[in-house]
Amino acid sequence: xxxxxxxxxxxxxxxxxxxxxxxxxxxxxxxxxxxxxxxxxxxxxxxxxxxxxxxxxxxxxxxxxxxxxxxxxxxxxxxxxxxxxxxxxxxxxxxxxxxxxxxxxxxxxxxxxxxxxxxxxxxxxxxxxxxxxxxxxxxxxxxxxxxxxxxxxxxxxxxxxxxxxxxxxxxxxxxxxxxxxxxxx
Numbered sequence: 001x002x003x004x005x006x007x008x009x010x011x012x013x014x015x016x017x018x019x020x021x022x023x024x025x026x027x028x029x030x031x032x033x034x035x036x037x038x039x040x041x042x043x044x045x046x047x048x049x050x051x052x053x054x055x056x057x058x059x060x061x062x063x064x065x066x067x068x069x070x071x072x073x074x075x076x077x078x079x080x081x082x083x084x085x086x087x088x089x090x091x092x093x094x095x096x097x098x099x100x101x102x103x104x105x106x107x108x109x110x111x112x113x114x115x116x117x118x119x120x121x122x123x124x125x126x127x128x129x130x131x132x133x134x135x136x137x138x139x140x141x142x143x144x145x146x147x148x149x150x151x152x153x154x155x156x157x158x159x160x161x162x163x164x165x166x167x168x169x170x171x172x173x174x175x176x177x178x179x180x181x182x183x184x185x
Contacts, residue, residue: 009082015136016129017078020092023125023138024073029175030066030168032058039138040130046142064107069116070099070165080129087139090127096120110150118151 019038026035039045039054050060065071076093083089098119100108110117128140158164166172 008085012082012085012088012131012136013080016080016088016090019129019136019138020075020078020090020125024075024094025174027061027065028071028073028165028167029172030062030071031170032062035061037137039141040132043138044140045138048143048145064104065098066168067101067103068098068167069101070097071167072097072165086131088129090125090129092125092127093123094125095122108150110152113152115152120149120151121145122147 022034023038025031026038035058036054039057041054043054045052045054045057047057047060049064050057074095074097076095078090078092081089096119098108098121100110100117100119102114102116105111105113105117108117108119110119123143123145126142126144127138129136130139163173
């Protein structure tokens with residue numbers, strides 16, 4: 001028989017995994033409001049080139065990827081080590097793929113040019129997550145970068161009749177689906 005503590009731990013695990021997925025969606029869709037929601041207000045983030053609080057992180061993400069043509073995070077396994085019912089160490093593996101417009105080439109170490117570039121990063125989010133007022137959020141994040149890859153060859157286009165990703169304007173297909181389902185039920 002499953003006890004209440006085990007059920008609570010399973011629910012907390014799912015909530016923390018969903019927290020990681022919301023982070024990825026927030027950055028990929030350039031949804032700064034959602035990004036703010038995954039962090040506690042007093043959180044600290046060490047993102048390599050940025051180290052500081054949530055307001056600074058939002059500005060950094062907008063500056064660093066706001067004009068990117070495409071941003072996608074792939075999340076791997078998440079291992080959670082609960083210290084208490086309200087705090088846990090969380091390690092989530094990630095891979096990212098970014099298509100950067102020419103204005104962002106220098107920020108990622110590419111030589112000047114007019115063509116977009118592709119950069120991929122591989123690493124782990126090492127997070128202290130805390131449950132406050134019933135909500136799991138990130139209290140402290142350290143991005144551990146394992147490797148990066150930069151590709152400067154011209155990128156083949158995505159066909160016009162394929163579903164298109166969208167960033168920062170709420171027009172991505174996921175938002176249309178969410179709105180559709182909310183009006184049906």
